[in-house]
Amino acid sequence: MDNFGDDTFYVNAQWSTAKNDWVLEDGSPAVELDPLNVPDGSSTKECLMMVNGQLTPAACDVASQVLCENTGTPGPESEDDGTARGEGYDICDNPTGIQCRNTQTGELLVGGETSADNLTTCSLQDGAQCDYNCDNYEVRYQCKYPMPECTTTLPPTTTTAPPTTTTAPSTTTTAPPTTTTAPPTTTTEPPTTTTAPPTTTTAPPTTTIAPPTTTTAPPTTTTAQPTTTTAPPTTTTAPPTTTAPPTTICEPIREWSPWIDLHCPPTECKYGEEHSLGMSCYQTGPTVNDSNTARIYCAENGGVVVTLSTPDEVGYIMNEFGGDTYYVNAHWSTTNDEWLLNDGSAADGLNSLNVPDGSSTERCLMMLNGELTAAACDIASQVLCENTGIPGPESEDDETARNEGYDICEDPIDIQCRNVRTGEILENGETSDDGLTCSLANGAQCAYDCENYEVRYECKYPMPECTTTLPPTTTTAPPTTTTAPPTTTTAPPTTTTAPPTTTTAPPTTTTAPPTTTTAPPTTTTAPPTTTTAPPTTICEPIKEWSPWIDLHCPPTGW
Structure with missing residues (x-):
């Protein structure tokens, strides 16, 4: 407006009646016009003009001056420490490091590196340098300065003695043996006395004591009576078998044609x-x-x-x-x-x-x-x-495909349209982002700035032969009863024999095992000892970066 506000000229915009909005000449939305409150166009005022400083819809055959816009190319770029000092920046005479940063992308270069587009070099000697078609860069320098005052540090040193472990000797205690003697068990028959008839001389009676007699009881045999067990009868029923009447299928066959691409947008x-x-x-x-x-x-x-x-x-x-x-x-x-x-x-x-x-x-x-x-x-x-x-218009339809020899039925029941470049598939009645419509009536149609599409059609054909199926029939078999024979079980005889009675138990001696007692070890830890090392003096120089400096922007017009 400052330079051409009094002139009359066309603006890059065209009214789209289909989208009811302004679009650029390449068909993309003219979003830049949104905040300018530009009035709508119409079918008779499809162009946008600057008239007396106002954006106005107008017919496209109005005589006017021409105002063209071209994109220039950036010229060279140069940032160095000498120029920065001349502009008052406090930079040391001998910097030790440099960094160069692209103000548009943020790409950071260090000393000796070249940018990703191989156009800009970053060096400590020359700064940021580029000859042609350059992005804008800013630089900063690193300098060393002596430390104004040395720093003394007294770090303490701590020494900890290892722990000491003391173990007491073990003590063993042995209990005296214990002897137990069981008394013998003896069964003895009573003594028998025999007296001789009297004679002239009467002898003294003689007594004989029989030795102890061991009595063993005879064995006892017990025989159990046999037991008879009869199992109950078992009934088994077979599963039913089902058979249904036959079914006849005569559905039509549905088939898709191959993808067809007969036209490419010119x-x-x-x-x-x-x-x-x-x-x-x-x-x-x-x-x-x-x-x-x-x-x-x-x-x-x-x-x-x-x-x-x-x-x-x-x-x-x-x-x-x-x-x-x-x-x-x-x-x-x-x-x-x-x-x-x-x-x-x-x-x-x-x-x-x-x-x-x-x-x-x-x-x-x-x-x-x-x-x-x-x-x-x-x-x-x-x-x-x-x-x-x-790209110009795009058109694919079934009639053209038949004329080119494709076997497509006269009345397709469905259609699909596919973008050859992206693979996007549209169904019947859908519209793509670039304005192409896919319909069974017209095929794939787009009027302007269109991508290339291919189409295919679905048809119904009668089944050449009907299919008959014989489903299963249900038959139920009568149940079957099975009776098991009785089972007789006879227990074997049991014989019990009593052992003899005489039992003399030997003496039993029991000795308790010795008992050993071991005292737990005692651990003694000495307290830590702290030793202080002699002081350390640090006199390292200070390293500082300058602020980012951007004194030159590549000029336009190269």
Whole structure:
């Protein structure tokens, strides 16, 4: 508004009646307009214009001035300690360390490292340095300063003596033996006396004592009566068997067709280019004197200097523009010793093309007489620009598929639509995020900026032959009764014999085992002894980092 507020010009926005919202020319939502309170458009006012300082919907055929917007390229970056001192930063004359930090990504480099894009170097000697297409960096330096006062420390030392263990001798006590004598048990028959008839001489009576007699009782035999056991009868019932009447099945067969992809959205070039390959559109421009002018011309027309990325693209460019001389999107990096794209990224597409190396005097890549050649960057040549096109409409339907020979029934019962790139599947009646609708009536349909889809259809066919099934029939068998024969059990006779009675027990001597008593060991731990070592004096220098310093931002327009 400050620079062009009085002019009338178109703004990058178009009213979408389908979405009822403003969208950018590439079809994406114009979310930047949300906080600006832009009035809605209509079917007759599909364009957005700046008129007298106001954003206003208007018809797309109103005469106006043109205001273009291009994206510039960042220039060089440089941060060093000399410049920082000149701006008043307190940095020592001989720093001992450096760190460089990308203010956009936070990537941190230390002394001697190079950034991930191989464009910025961080060194103690030169600071943060980058020649072209650079991010903004800030730096900080580490310095050593002498300690203003030494520090004395008296650390105590503690010594602990190991514990001492004392064990008392064991004491053994033996009890005297104990003797027990059992009395004998004797059974003795009474004595028998015999008297002789009287004679002239009467002899004195003689008494004979019989020895002890041991009496043994005769054995006793006991015979048990036999026992008869009869088991109860057992009844067994067989499980039933079931048989049902036959069933006939005549369901139709449901089958899906193969995936069908007969149409790919064509590429629509935004600036009327007549040459395209895939999503790339190509246009030639005027003759320029150096590579930088060629780059600026292509950027002003919405693109970049032609970028060769595949052998197929090289073949197409050679067929269409092989006789021309033009710059190619690449420059030689003496730091990395390889070709890089103009945005600083690796030119991986050139690896399979056998491109010769560049040098410090031949830093640009050109197409000369059909050959990719390293050359100086100030050679006059034609301009060849490359722009990214927009996919056109997408259409897949069953009628077109039948005309191409696909066997699809006249009345499909279902449809599925699948995104060839992402694999997303839409069912009948669904709509994708890019606006494609999937319906049984129309197939897969999208009007603008569409991805490629494939479709398949489900059909019903009559079963060629019905299937008859004979289910099981239930039959119940009568129960079966089984009676076991009686069982007789006879116990064997039992004989008991009494032992003889005479028993003389020998004396029994019992000796108690000795008893040993051992006193538990006694442990004595000496108290710790603390020894204080002599004092230690520390005089290490102090290391400090400076604040982050950002005095230079890469300029735009390189």
